[in-house]
Structures are given as C-alpha cells and as structure tokens.
Amino acid sequence: MNQIKILHCADLHLGAELSSLGNAARQRREEMLMTFDRIVSLCREEKVELLLIAGDLFESSGVDIGLVHSVQKSLSEIPDTAVAIAPGNHDYISADSPYSEEGWPVNVHIFQSGLTSFELPEKGVCVWGAAFTGTYVTETLLQEPSISQDNTIQICVMHGDLTAENQTSNYNPISPVQIRFSGFDYLALGHIHKRTEILKSGATAYAYCGCPEGRGFDELDEKGVYIGTVYKGGTDLAFRPVCKRMNLEVPVDISGAATNQEAAAIVLHTLKQRYGDCCAENLYKVRLEGALDASYTPDCAAIAVRLADEFYYIKIKDETHVQADLSEFAKENSLKGIFVRKMLDKIDGCKAEEQESQYRRALYIGLKAFDSEVTLNEN
Incomplete structure (x- = not known):
C-alpha cells in the first residue's frame, strides 16, 4: 500500500x-x-x-x-x-x-x-x-x-x-x-x-x-x-x-491555613505531589480555594515570592472564602444579616454556575469587609 x-x-x-x-x-x-x-x-x-x-x-x-x-x-x-x-x-x-x-x-x-x-x-x-x-x-x-x-x-x-x-x-x-x-x-x-x-x-x-x-x-x-x-x-x-514546558491552571485547597507561609507550603506540596519530577519546569496559575478564618486573607504576591525559587513561573489568585455559618449570619437583625440574606437570595436565583460563583465571591468579600479585612487588592 x-x-x-x-x-x-x-x-x-x-x-x-x-x-x-x-x-x-x-x-x-x-x-x-x-x-x-x-x-x-x-x-x-x-x-x-x-x-x-x-x-x-x-x-x-x-x-x-x-x-x-x-x-x-x-x-x-x-x-x-x-x-x-x-x-x-x-x-x-x-x-x-x-x-x-x-x-x-x-x-x-x-x-x-x-x-x-x-x-x-x-x-x-x-x-x-x-x-x-x-x-x-x-x-x-x-x-x-x-x-x-x-x-x-x-x-x-x-x-x-x-x-x-x-x-x-x-x-x-x-x-x-x-x-x-x-x-x-x-x-x-x-x-x-x-x-x-x-x-x-x-x-x-x-x-x-x-x-x-x-x-x-x-x-x-x-x-x-x-x-x-x-x-x-x-x-x-x-x-x-514536544513542548519544553506546560502552562497549567491548578486549584489548590488551602482550607485551615492561617499564614502565607502555611498557604505556600500547601501549594508546594500539592504541585509536587501532582506533577512529580517535572513539577519545577512548568508555568502555573494557582487558584487558592477553600475556607479560611476571617482573620486571615491570603497575600497572593507574598505567597508567590515564597514559591519563586521552586518553580519556573507561578502566579497566585485568591478564590478562598470565609469559614462561616451563613445561615446563622442570615438570622442576625443587623446590616450584616440583611446583606447575607440578600446575597443568598441572589445565589439561589442564579441559573449560571459562573454567575453563582461571582455572587458567592462577592458575599465572602462582603463578610470580610464587615470585619475590616478587605484590602485594596481584593477583587
């Protein structure tokens, strides 16, 4: 043939x-x-x-x-x-x-x-x-x-x-x-x-x-x-x-972390476990996920600095949320309670997963704002 x-x-x-x-x-x-x-x-x-x-x-x-x-x-x-x-x-x-x-x-x-x-x-x-x-x-x-x-x-x-x-x-x-x-x-x-x-x-x-x-x-x-x-x-x-390196977008659950050092350690462990020997060669966009105490907001730039020597290229995005009982907040007769109830109503009415994620993110940022935890890079 x-x-x-x-x-x-x-x-x-x-x-x-x-x-x-x-x-x-x-x-x-x-x-x-x-x-x-x-x-x-x-x-x-x-x-x-x-x-x-x-x-x-x-x-x-x-x-x-x-x-x-x-x-x-x-x-x-x-x-x-x-x-x-x-x-x-x-x-x-x-x-x-x-x-x-x-x-x-x-x-x-x-x-x-x-x-x-x-x-x-x-x-x-x-x-x-x-x-x-x-x-x-x-x-x-x-x-x-x-x-x-x-x-x-x-x-x-x-x-x-x-x-x-x-x-x-x-x-x-x-x-x-x-x-x-x-x-x-x-x-x-x-x-x-x-x-x-x-x-x-x-x-x-x-x-x-x-x-x-x-x-x-x-x-x-x-x-x-x-x-x-x-x-x-x-x-x-x-x-x-044939590629020399891969571009990878990776979600990493840092639930329970209380400092940037702890968050960086979890990211490092997760990437090494997932990608093995070639881990350091790739380019990473890491999305931080999970529930955190309201007293800690991850500093993405600081976490990236801690990991800079471990990877060819890494950038960090914070998508964590506050560890909180939303149903209890919603019962409060306060501005926070009103905010939580209205946001939960919006979330319940969402038909698109992306829109629901945006509302949920806005809810958790709002909760941090009530506790004076929001910084200028919170977006």
Missing part, C-alpha cells in the same frame, strides 16, 4: 514578545525556537517524508532576521524531508514577510496565494495548500480543487477556521461540507491552538494539531504535533508531545 510519513505542526508564533512573563520572556522565546528545532530533529530521526506547517510559524512580518535565518538553517538540515508551509494570519505573505527573505532551502515549498499544489512524484503524493495574503481572509481558500481520480495521495495544509455551513469568519472559513467534497485524504489545519482528534468528513480526515508550545494560560496542558502515515483513503496519525 502506497503511504507517506508526515509530521503536522502549526502555530509556533516564533518571535512572540511574551511580555506577560516579565524577565522570563527572553528565555521562553528561545525555548520556542528550540521546540521548532526539536520538531525538525524528530523529522530526521523518524524519517518523516513530508513536514506540514499549517501557518503562523512566525508571530509577524517584523520578526528578527536572525530568527528567520535560524529557521532556514534548521530546515536545510533535513534535505530528504519535503516541507510545505501555508502562511497564516500572523505571518501572511507580503513584501516584508519572513517568506520574502532569500535563503529558503530547496526542500521547502511556501504557498503564495490561493489553492495550488505541487507533486512528490516519487512518493505518489500531491500536496495542496494556500496562503493568507493579509490579516483577514473572509472568503474560503478551500475552493473545490481539480483532483485526479488515480491512486495519488492527496494532502492539503492550510490555516483556517472551522465553521458551520454558511457561517462567516475573518480567518478563512472552512466547513465540514467543503472538506467532505474536497477529495483530500488528509487536511492539516492550523489557527486553533487546542488540538482536535483526527476527525472525518466523508472520506477526508482532518485535524488541528494545536500549538507545540503554550504561550499563556489560555493554552493549557501538554502541546505537540501529529506524526504518522497518510495513505489513500485513510490515516494512521498519533499525537506526540
């Missing part, structure tokens, strides 16, 4: 500022480039025949020229791997695009505009793709291609936004119906940073591989690429983690 081994990656956003990481931003930018090098090494080690890069390899057209040269050099070191790049909405084709620089190796094909293809005749493969030529593409780039009806494997790489039929998008809208009638054996997608499973529409398999390295706490958990084989009418692809 004719087949080809591929690696599908997307959305590396090399050159991103990552300003939210402060002093760690420069190191993290270099680590993202190292992750790209790791993907290239994976192609070499596993004899990948076709590397598909589904857009936003670079953060923008204004990235450092040295970064572009580093990418070019890495790709030149896998001459036996054909590389297909479909520029996305961040690194779209333009006069000052990174793709306009000289020095791209001969094994790299960069799509320049609408849907076109190139052949890998010795592999029995036709590779299709299209490029963004501006920040926005409101009309689909997945025009129905003219595909031969022989046994040639048909693969497409594209940056775009999966939408329902007739739904609009500024980022190359692609519907499952279009995919069904495309005639492709595999459609490698980029743009959405959370990976999907390998999906099917008709005979066409398609997927987002997600980003290989999370850039913030909206890109959580393990990140990587898809690697495996594509053959006529099917795929055998598996997710492969």
Whole structure:
C-alpha cells in the first residue's frame, strides 16, 4: 500500500514578545525556537517524508532576521524531508514577510496565494495548500480543487477556521461540507491552538494539531504535533508531545491555613505531589480555594515570592472564602444579616454556575469587609 510519513505542526508564533512573563520572556522565546528545532530533529530521526506547517510559524512580518535565518538553517538540515508551509494570519505573505527573505532551502515549498499544489512524484503524493495574503481572509481558500481520480495521495495544509455551513469568519472559513467534497485524504489545519482528534468528513480526515508550545494560560496542558502515515483513503496519525514546558491552571485547597507561609507550603506540596519530577519546569496559575478564618486573607504576591525559587513561573489568585455559618449570619437583625440574606437570595436565583460563583465571591468579600479585612487588592 502506497503511504507517506508526515509530521503536522502549526502555530509556533516564533518571535512572540511574551511580555506577560516579565524577565522570563527572553528565555521562553528561545525555548520556542528550540521546540521548532526539536520538531525538525524528530523529522530526521523518524524519517518523516513530508513536514506540514499549517501557518503562523512566525508571530509577524517584523520578526528578527536572525530568527528567520535560524529557521532556514534548521530546515536545510533535513534535505530528504519535503516541507510545505501555508502562511497564516500572523505571518501572511507580503513584501516584508519572513517568506520574502532569500535563503529558503530547496526542500521547502511556501504557498503564495490561493489553492495550488505541487507533486512528490516519487512518493505518489500531491500536496495542496494556500496562503493568507493579509490579516483577514473572509472568503474560503478551500475552493473545490481539480483532483485526479488515480491512486495519488492527496494532502492539503492550510490555516483556517472551522465553521458551520454558511457561517462567516475573518480567518478563512472552512466547513465540514467543503472538506467532505474536497477529495483530500488528509487536511492539516492550523489557527486553533487546542488540538482536535483526527476527525472525518466523508472520506477526508482532518485535524488541528494545536500549538507545540503554550504561550499563556489560555493554552493549557501538554502541546505537540501529529506524526504518522497518510495513505489513500485513510490515516494512521498519533499525537506526540514536544513542548519544553506546560502552562497549567491548578486549584489548590488551602482550607485551615492561617499564614502565607502555611498557604505556600500547601501549594508546594500539592504541585509536587501532582506533577512529580517535572513539577519545577512548568508555568502555573494557582487558584487558592477553600475556607479560611476571617482573620486571615491570603497575600497572593507574598505567597508567590515564597514559591519563586521552586518553580519556573507561578502566579497566585485568591478564590478562598470565609469559614462561616451563613445561615446563622442570615438570622442576625443587623446590616450584616440583611446583606447575607440578600446575597443568598441572589445565589439561589442564579441559573449560571459562573454567575453563582461571582455572587458567592462577592458575599465572602462582603463578610470580610464587615470585619475590616478587605484590602485594596481584593477583587
């Protein structure tokens, strides 16, 4: 059976500022480039025949020229791997695009505009793709291609936004119906940073591989690429983690803690227990939860300082509540009692979990205010 081994990656956003990481931003930018090098090494080690890069390899057209040269050099070191790049909405084709620089190796094909293809005749493969030529593409780039009806494997790489039929998008809208009638054996997608499973529409398999390295706490958990084989009418692809670090959002119950030192110790123990040997390497957003005595309000900045030497990056958010018998407070013939009763009524009337959480949080902050415990950073 004719087949080809591929690696599908997307959305590396090399050159991103990552300003939210402060002093760690420069190191993290270099680590993202190292992750790209790791993907290239994976192609070499596993004899990948076709590397598909589904857009936003670079953060923008204004990235450092040295970064572009580093990418070019890495790709030149896998001459036996054909590389297909479909520029996305961040690194779209333009006069000052990174793709306009000289020095791209001969094994790299960069799509320049609408849907076109190139052949890998010795592999029995036709590779299709299209490029963004501006920040926005409101009309689909997945025009129905003219595909031969022989046994040639048909693969497409594209940056775009999966939408329902007739739904609009500024980022190359692609519907499952279009995919069904495309005639492709595999459609490698980029743009959405959370990976999907390998999906099917008709005979066409398609997927987002997600980003290989999370850039913030909206890109959580393990990140990587898809690697495996594509053959006529099917795929055998598996997710492969490649990220240097994970962004993790973790709730930690600190019930009973009475000082910042105790709270920090509970956080440290919880993270070490949950993530083991690689615990220190990750980036954490920790949500403090649980019931605390009204006499103690966690100082998030102070707790983060106590943990700074234990982790690569950590930020703390206080979502604890006052340890209190609300039913007893509600019985009081006082301003506090009236406040508690009204807030409990609002909570009981909530239909959305997020709204209920907000009201409950407001209730506990209000109780601290009655005990003169609220500080300016209580929000």
